[in-house]
Amino acid sequence: MASGLSNISIPALVIAGGQDRIVPTANSVEVAGLIKGSKLVIIPETGHLPNEESPLEFSEAVVSFIEGE
Numbered sequence: 001m002a003s004g005l006s007n008i009s010i011p012a013l014v015i016a017g018g019q020d021r022i023v024p025t026a027n028s029v030e031v032a033g034l035i036k037g038s039k040l041v042i043i044p045e046t047g048h049l050p051n052e053e054s055p056l057e058f059s060e061a062v063v064s065f066i067e068g069e
Helices: 003-007 025-034 055-066
Strands: 013-017 039-043
Touching: 003 025, 013 025, 013 055, 025 039, 039 055
Parallel strands: 013 039
Antiparallel strands: none
16 A cells, blocks of 8 residues: 555545445555545445446535535
C-alpha cells in the first residue's frame, strides 16, 4: 500500500463497493485507515463502479461528506 497516504492531511472520502471483484473491499478499508480522519463508505451489493452501479447511494455519500455529516 502507498506509504504516502498517511501524509494526507485534508478530508478524504473513500467509497467502495462491497462486492468489488477488482479491488478487494479490505484494500479500501486499509486505505481509509491510512488517511487520518478519512471517512469510509462501503456500498453493499455494489461492484467496482459504485458511481454507476449505485448512483443514489454514491451521491448521498458524497453530499453527506461535503456537508460534513
